[in-house]
Amino acid sequence: MKRGILVLLALVLAISAFAGGSQEKSTSKKPVKVIYCADTMSPAVENLFKRFTADTGYPVDMEVLPGGNDYNTLVPARFISSDVPDLCFFWGSQNEQSMLNPAENILDLTDWLAKNVKDKLIPESLLRAMAYAGRNYHLPVSGIVVRGFFYNKDVLQKAGVALPKSWDDFLKNVAPKIKAAGFTPVYGMGLDRWGMDFHMENYVADQFATTDIQDRLNKGQANLYDTQFLESLQMIKKLQDAGYFQDNVMTGTYDGAVAAISDGTTFMTGLSSPVGGRIPAAAQDKVSAFCLSKEGNRAYIALPQGMFVPKKAKNMDGARAYLDWFIKPENIAKYYGELKVSPPYQGVKVDMNLTSAGFKSFVDAEPAMDIRLKAFYGQAGNYAAQVLSGEKTPEEALAEMNATYIQNAKAQGLPVKEK
Amino acid sequence: MSRYSQNPLFDRLHPLFYALPAIILYSLFFLLPILLNFGFAFTNWTVFHKTIQFVWIDNFKELLKELRLLLVLKNTLIFSITVSVFQNLFGFLLALALQERTKLNNFFRAVIFFPCLVSMVAWGQLFTSILDPKGVLNAAISAILSGSVAVPWLGSRLFTIFVVAFVNVWVWTGFAMMIYITSLNTIPTEIIDAANIDGVGWLGKIRHVIIPLIMPGITLNVIISLVGSMKEFDVVMVLTKGGPGRSTEVFNTLIYEKIGAGLFGYAAALNLLLILLIAALAFPLYSRMSKRVVDL
Numbered sequence: 001m002k003r004g005i006l007v008l009l010a011l012v013l014a015i016s017a018f019a020g021g022s023q024e025k026s027t028s029k030k031p032v033k034v035i036y037c038a039d040t041m042s043p044a045v046e047n048l049f050k051r052f053t054a055d056t057g058y059p060v061d062m063e064v065l066p067g068g069n070d071y072n073t074l075v076p077a078r079f080i081s082s083d084v085p086d087l088c089f090f091w092g093s094q095n096e097q098s099m100l101n102p103a104e105n106i107l108d109l110t111d112w113l114a115k116n117v118k119d120k121l122i123p124e125s126l127l128r129a130m131a132y133a134g135r136n137y138h139l140p141v142s143g144i145v146v147r148g149f150f151y152n153k154d155v156l157q158k159a160g161v162a163l164p165k166s167w168d169d170f171l172k173n174v175a176p177k178i179k180a181a182g183f184t185p186v187y188g189m190g191l192d193r194w195g196m197d198f199h200m201e202n203y204v205a206d207q208f209a210t211t212d213i214q215d216r217l218n219k220g221q222a223n224l225y226d227t228q229f230l231e232s233l234q235m236i237k238k239l240q241d242a243g244y245f246q247d248n249v250m251t252g253t254y255d256g257a258v259a260a261i262s263d264g265t266t267f268m269t270g271l272s273s274p275v276g277g278r279i280p281a282a283a284q285d286k287v288s289a290f291c292l293s294k295e296g297n298r299a300y301i302a303l304p305q306g307m308f309v310p311k312k313a314k315n316m317d318g319a320r321a322y323l324d325w326f327i328k329p330e331n332i333a334k335y336y337g338e339l340k341v342s343p344p345y346q347g348v349k350v351d352m353n354l355t356s357a358g359f360k361s362f363v364d365a366e367p368a369m370d371i372r373l374k375a376f377y378g379q380a381g382n383y384a385a386q387v388l389s390g391e392k393t394p395e396e397a398l399a400e401m402n403a404t405y406i407q408n409a410k411a412q413g414l415p416v417k418e419k
Numbered sequence: 420m421s422r423y424s425q426n427p428l429f430d431r432l433h434p435l436f437y438a439l440p441a442i443i444l445y446s447l448f449f450l451l452p453i454l455l456n457f458g459f460a461f462t463n464w465t466v467f468h469k470t471i472q473f474v475w476i477d478n479f480k481e482l483l484k485e486l487r488l489l490l491v492l493k494n495t496l497i498f499s500i501t502v503s504v505f506q507n508l509f510g511f512l513l514a515l516a517l518q519e520r521t522k523l524n525n526f527f528r529a530v531i532f533f534p535c536l537v538s539m540v541a542w543g544q545l546f547t548s549i550l551d552p553k554g555v556l557n558a559a560i561s562a563i564l565s566g567s568v569a570v571p572w573l574g575s576r577l578f579t580i581f582v583v584a585f586v587n588v589w590v591w592t593g594f595a596m597m598i599y600i601t602s603l604n605t606i607p608t609e610i611i612d613a614a615n616i617d618g619v620g621w622l623g624k625i626r627h628v629i630i631p632l633i634m635p636g637i638t639l640n641v642i643i644s645l646v647g648s649m650k651e652f653d654v655v656m657v658l659t660k661g662g663p664g665r666s667t668e669v670f671n672t673l674i675y676e677k678i679g680a681g682l683f684g685y686a687a688a689l690n691l692l693l694i695l696l697i698a699a700l701a702f703p704l705y706s707r708m709s710k711r712v713v714d715l
Contacts, residue, residue, distance in 0.1 A: 069679070070656075070660075072679050073676065073679025076681055080683070094450045098678075191659065191660070191662050193662060249574075250571060250574035250576070250663035251552055251571050306437055376680065388662040390664075391576050391666060392664070399486065403484070412465075412467045
């Protein structure tokens with residue numbers, strides 16, 4: 001009996017030793033630490049990283065940070081701490097990239113991209129547009145981001161109106177009919193505020209796309225008083241005074257916006273293309289998207305959001321493994337197939353959701369605007385919210401916006417036009 | 420001959436050795452960051468510069484031009500005064516009611532103290548839901564008044580600052596209550612008995628006997644609530660992010676925004692200004708309140 005127990009024990013120990021050894025082998029790769037934004041997290045992103053782990057053996061330690069303005073604050077702050085991720089999702093426009101100080105903090109991917117993706121997967125022109133100070137620092141992981149307005153097709157039909165052709169057309173013709181039909185013309189994100197960005201930045205799309213205002217701003221030959229931002233704030237006030245926002249607009253949130261546009265009570269709300277995947281399945285065929293600039297329907301696009309690799313990444317091998325893995329055509333196709341947005345990669349056919357398809361029609365119709373300012377004026381929606389709440393007049397809000405822009409430009413050593 | 424050794428210097432210094440680990444930790448995690456903040460406030464440290472240079476008072480000159488400085492100062496003062504007054508008032512009244520050690524009182528003390536133990540972020544998320552126009556609070560008021568009520572608790576530039584302050588009061592009143600209970604328990608019962616014999620009423624007892632005798636506890640609670648609320652950040656961020664408009668923006672949310680813009684030296688200057696403001700309020704208040712302490 002005793003001998004039998006001893007033999008059994010020896011067998012168990014032997015099996016454990018082998019099992020332990022094989023476990024050691026499978027978990028020998030260090031986890032890759034990833035930071036992502038809550039607003040852009042989706043099942044497609046989660047599945048992407050699961051496939052990465054399954055194919056490469058690199059476990060992923062995902063940290064999802066709050067979205068909106070918080071994300072823009074938290075990520076740069078992490079870069080000056082020792083808790084730096086291996087991969088960081090961030091926005092792709094010039095002034096947004098400037099917040100990361102790429103030359104100091106981010107791995108330069110220019111040569112890697114030139115060798116692995118240029119012309120094969122990403123057009124040269126897009127890579128040039130994505131560059132910051134002539135160098136490329138991120139790999140696109142979103143679609144071409146269009147920032148505009150989601151709208152409910154049923155509301156449009158029941159109110160018997162067509163999509164507005166300009167902001168004046170919306171104010172004078174479209175909104176009154178929508179309101180008369182018993183619907184809310186606009187859902188404003190008075191509390192979350194970032195959705196109000198699009199009201200302002202879409203408004204100035206014509207000026208920013210067709211004049212040299214952005215170059216003049218970057219050279220210090222103009223300031224925000226020379227832009228149409230003041231008119232955009234005045235338009236918001238006109239909409240508010242006419243009662244075209246929802247009741248309690250100052251409690252408006254991102255979740256509220258998605259719900260309002262999906263449940264058929266509201267005509268439109270400011271959102272961007274990545275949010276298309278967050279529209280509930282039941283409303284996917286009812287919610288489309290359009291663009292609305294001062295004098296037309298010019299699209300406002302932001303360069304693709306992407307993955308940046310911090311220079312101080314502790315698991316550089318894992319980060320590089322992700323980049324190499326992601327650009328395989330089968331992985332890009334699978335990912336964008338789930339994301340259902342217009343991909344920045346060539347040769348990838350995607351069955352887009354209605355909002356992405358809606359935006360694409362406007363992007364294709366005429367040259368879109370993208371913001372190429374080197375300095376940041378803060379979250380435009382903050383100023384819009386101050387006008388919405390009655391705290392500031394449009395003129396006072398613009399004064400603050402301009403002061404923030406000048407402060408940021410001076411901090412970067414850029415020339416400014418003070419008055 | 421010394422009790423511990425033949426070295427008088429060792430005798431004098433050896434109590435310090437026991438406190439040394441705490442002193443080291445306090446210095447590393449509190450004093451050092453404050454001193455560094457003092458230093459960085461006079462530099463041009465931003466995310467855009469490779470090197471950090473002294474710019475002396477340039478950040479403070481810039482600060483004086485900050486369009487939102489007076490607004491955040493006003494909001495911070497409104498918030499902290501509201502919190503200090505009501506946290507202490509409710510804490511004191513609850514302490515009076517629950518001072519006696521009974522099973523029921525012990526239960527209520529625990530229930531009232533419980534919110535302090537939970538993260539403010541968690542309470543903020545809960546209150547965001549409760550205070551929504553379609554939330555539980557409006558539903559309850561609608562039921563009581565038999566009509567539809569949709570008060571924008573978090574959407575008014577006139578009163579949302581007070582709503583946010585009251586959420587803070589709700590969380591921390593239990594802490595104030597416990598300090599007041601401890602203070603009340605230090606009052607000798609003979610003094611209360613003497614006051615009863617002299618026919619002093621309830622209000623008179625509180626005003627002329629209890630409050631003077633628990634002044635150290637009141638001073639402690641008032642200073643803690645004032646200093647803590649002037650540094651408030653999490654309840655504002657979770658509930659309103661400084662909105663609606665900027666009507667609930669406080670000092671620390673402005674500092675947070677400047678950090679996010681990469682202006683670290685400027686944010687340090689704002690932080691230094693906040694420290695000086697707190698000191699300017701707290702020290703005179705402490706000095707004045709300390710003079711009212713009654714020794715038996």
